[in-house]
Amino acid sequence: MLKREITKWDLVLLMINTIVGAGIFGLPSKIFSLSGVYSLPALFLCALIVFILVLNFAEVGSRFDKTGGPYLYIYSAFGRIPAFVVGWLMLLTRIAAYAALINLFVTYLSFFNPIFILPAYRNTLMVVITLILTWLNYRGVKNSTLFNSYFAVAKIIPLFIFIVVGSFYLKPELFDLGQTPPPLTDFSASVLILIFAFTGFEAVLINTGEIRDPRKNIPFALVVSMVFVTVFYAMIQFVSIGTLPGLADSERPITDAAQVFMGPAGGLLITIGALVSIGGAMNAMMLMGSRLPFALSEEDQFPKFFGKLHPKFHTPVNSILLFAFVSLIVSLTGSFTYAVSITVINKVLVFVMVSAAMIKLRKADKNKTNYFKLPYGFVFAFSGIAASIWLLAGSEIKELYDVLIAIAAGIILYIIFGFIKQEKEK
Numbered sequence: 001m002l003k004r005e006i007t008k009w010d011l012v013l014l015m016i017n018t019i020v021g022a023g024i025f026g027l028p029s030k031i032f033s034l035s036g037v038y039s040l041p042a043l044f045l046c047a048l049i050v051f052i053l054v055l056n057f058a059e060v061g062s063r064f065d066k067t068g069g070p071y072l073y074i075y076s077a078f079g080r081i082p083a084f085v086v087g088w089l090m091l092l093t094r095i096a097a098y099a100a101l102i103n104l105f106v107t108y109l110s111f112f113n114p115i116f117i118l119p120a121y122r123n124t125l126m127v128v129i130t131l132i133l134t135w136l137n138y139r140g141v142k143n144s145t146l147f148n149s150y151f152a153v154a155k156i157i158p159l160f161i162f163i164v165v166g167s168f169y170l171k172p173e174l175f176d177l178g179q180t181p182p183p184l185t186d187f188s189a190s191v192l193i194l195i196f197a198f199t200g201f202e203a204v205l206i207n208t209g210e211i212r213d214p215r216k217n218i219p220f221a222l223v224v225s226m227v228f229v230t231v232f233y234a235m236i237q238f239v240s241i242g243t244l245p246g247l248a249d250s251e252r253p254i255t256d257a258a259q260v261f262m263g264p265a266g267g268l269l270i271t272i273g274a275l276v277s278i279g280g281a282m283n284a285m286m287l288m289g290s291r292l293p294f295a296l297s298e299e300d301q302f303p304k305f306f307g308k309l310h311p312k313f314h315t316p317v318n319s320i321l322l323f324a325f326v327s328l329i330v331s332l333t334g335s336f337t338y339a340v341s342i343t344v345i346n347k348v349l350v351f352v353m354v355s356a357a358m359i360k361l362r363k364a365d366k367n368k369t370n371y372f373k374l375p376y377g378f379v380f381a382f383s384g385i386a387a388s389i390w391l392l393a394g395s396e397i398k399e400l401y402d403v404l405i406a407i408a409a410g411i412i413l414y415i416i417f418g419f420i421k422q423e424k425e426k
Contacts, residue, residue: 151280
């Protein structure tokens with residue numbers, strides 16, 4: 001059995017660490033270029049939409065105490081094949097995210113020494129980092145969550161300094177309140193970009209089997225982390241707008257803004273913050289992604305080999321090694337760029353299916369009371385479905401096509417495993 005060593009506040013920090021990833025370091029300029037000062041209202045609208053989804057996850061997640069997260073929710077509500085597809089897509093997303101993050105991490109390191117741009121040094125460093133994180137996760141979830149907690153706090157400190165110091169250098173003229181509201185398409189695009197800067201919470205729930213008292217701690221951690229992230233993002237955007245005149249054209253908005261009011265030391269501080277942020281997110285990706293093969297194995301949808309636990313550390317050792325190996329191959333070959341392009345749709349499909357699962361599970365066990373029951377739950381569930389469909393409507397046709405290919409590949413794998421399983425049982 002997996003050890004339940006993720007406490008309430010470990011879970012909060014794990015969610016913050018996962019949500020506040022590398023994207024925040026480029027986000028302010030992207031949404032400002034689309035909506036100007038109206039990027040702040042766009043941020044709060046986005047937070048409202050995500051909060052609806054978070055509440056749906058809080059109710060559904062509080063029903064379960066096994067490892068699997070959304071995969072297990074869909075399995076219970078809709079059966080084996082839809083669940084396998086969700087588990088498969090989430091696994092692809094975690095592998096792609098890890099590969100993208102480790103490549104970005106090495107790129108940021110080149111700020112200190114350009115030698116890391118050279119393929120030999122770059123690849124060697126990625127292997128070493130992956131081996132360290134694999135060892136850390138292999139040694140037990142307590143070590144991994146402790147590492148995650150340190151990184152979550154460490155990534156917040158430089159950004160908090162950015163907010164506090166930057167607040168003394170705000171220029172009122174940069175807040176052009178007389179600006180013409182942006183076209184609805186640009187405002188909507190800002191919200192869509194922001195939506196995915198707020199996500200990641202759904203993946204943390206994969207580790208439910210290692211969370212203490214998940215029925216109480218999951219709703220608590222979801223709400224607390226989302227409120228924190230909303231306020232934190234808003235303050236970063238506010239300071240970025242008020243201190244950096246060329247915000248819309250900046251490729252490194254937080255770094256450039258920090259250099260404006262803190263000089264070169266500010267740029268260095270934010271670069272270090274970015275490295276810490278990316279490193280913490282990589283560890284979180286391995287912690288969560290390595291549990292998916294284990295969860296699939298538990299439900300007899302992956303070989304039992306991946307359900308093996310270490311006798312001392314109680315970690316899914318083969319599942320961890322599989323995730324680390326595949327992620328490293330994808331990182332070194334650069335093939336993660338394809339998977340990253342479909343990550344957005346993968347997330348939305350999970351959102352819509354979990355919202356639908358909330359309706360199904362409520363109808364299936366009307367008399368069950370030992371979970372967090374959301375007031376007006378059906379309203380929130382249908383609102384979550386509507387919001388998810390709206391997000392899907394904004395996706396590119398090519399991306400939808402790529403997702404269908406990924407789903408088809410997963411179904412083929414599912415059929416092959418089922419055939420092998422039948423042959424062994426004969």
